[in-house]
Amino acid sequence: MAFIQAELIQLNVQADNWKDAILKAGQPLLNQQYVTKDYLNEVIKIAEETGPYIVFTPHVALSHAKTEDGALKDGIGLTTLKQPLAFGNKDNDPVKYIFTLSSTQPNGHLDQMAQLVNLLSKKDFFEQIDQAANPAVAADYLNQIAKE
Amino acid sequence: MKKAVITCRAGMGTSTMLTVQVKNVAQKNNWDLEVDHASVDGIGSFQGDIIIALSDVADDIRAKEKNKAVVGIKNMMDQQEIEDKLTPLMKE
Numbered sequence: 205m206a207f208i209q210a211e212l213i214q215l216n217v218q219a220d221n222w223k224d225a226i227l228k229a230g231q232p233l234l235n236q237q238y239v240t241k242d243y244l245n246e247v248i249k250i251a252e253e254t255g256p257y258i259v260f261t262p263h264v265a266l267s268h269a270k271t272e273d274g275a276l277k278d279g280i281g282l283t284t285l286k287q288p289l290a291f292g293n294k295d296n297d298p299v300k301y302i303f304t305l306s307s308t309q310p311n312g313h314l315d316q317m318a319q320l321v322n323l324l325s326k327k328d329f330f331e332q333i334d335q336a337a338n339p340a341v342a343a344d345y346l347n348q349i350a351k352e
Numbered sequence: 353m354k355k356a357v358i359t360c361r362a363g364m365g366t367s368t369m370l371t372v373q374v375k376n377v378a379q380k381n382n383w384d385l386e387v388d389h390a391s392v393d394g395i396g397s398f399q400g401d402i403i404i405a406l407s408d409v410a411d412d413i414r415a416k417e418k419n420k421a422v423v424g425i426k427n428m429m430d431q432q433e434i435e436d437k438l439t440p441l442m443k444e
Contacts, residue, residue, distance in 0.1 A: 250362070254361055254412055257406035257408035257409050260366050260369065260427075260429075268365035268366070270362045270363065293408075295407070295426040305365050311363065312367075312389075313364075314368060317365070317369045321373060324429050325429060
């Protein structure tokens with residue numbers, strides 16, 4: 205299975221605030237029944253209760269909740285924001301890149317997360333994504349690197 | 353050998369990524385460290401030495417687990433930060 209599907213990628217999305225950004229980033233997963241609406245609301249609830257730790261490195265968030273919160277099938281997506289937004293994480297704000305994760309395995313997928321770590325450690329990652337003309341181009345780049 | 357558990361609210365996703373990074377750092381430093389990951393709900397039964405999480409989650413855990421070493425990481429992609437924060441604990 206490819207690392208990421210173009211149908212789950214959105215580029216230059218306009219969002220009003222971090223909650224709006226989480227919901228908009230999750231929309232393709234919702235539309236294509238990777239997750240339920242409850243799942244996206246749970247992502248927001250977790251961030252409200254525990255803090256915006258999902259912003260795990262400068263400018264990048266991983267939107268995810270538990271399998272039982274409404275993950276229906278495995279998938280990973282990416283949404284970039286037209287205007288970066290503050291998520292309330294003083295070390296890593298503002299956020300521009302939101303990876304969306306749905307995992308039906310309660311322990312997650314180690315291989316998939318190792319691929320994501322590998323991707324983000326590439327020096328040209330942000331540049332390549334910023335320059336991608338459309339989701340298909342971004343998906344090709346991400347899947348190429350993920351194979352390495 | 354020391355045992356660490358890496359945690360987040362969901363028990364996967366950020367904690368799984370952080371597990372990958374901690375393993376990378378442990379390998380680089382030849383640390384004898386067993387690494388597992390779990391959701392925050394499973395932390396109460398953890399018998400090992402070190403609990404590692406992203407900063408916000410670590411702050412929550414620190415309030416509850418007063419007898420264990422809790423390490424909070426701000427930037428998961430910064431292997432140097434992970435190394436700097438774990439090194440003193442690995443020497444104990």
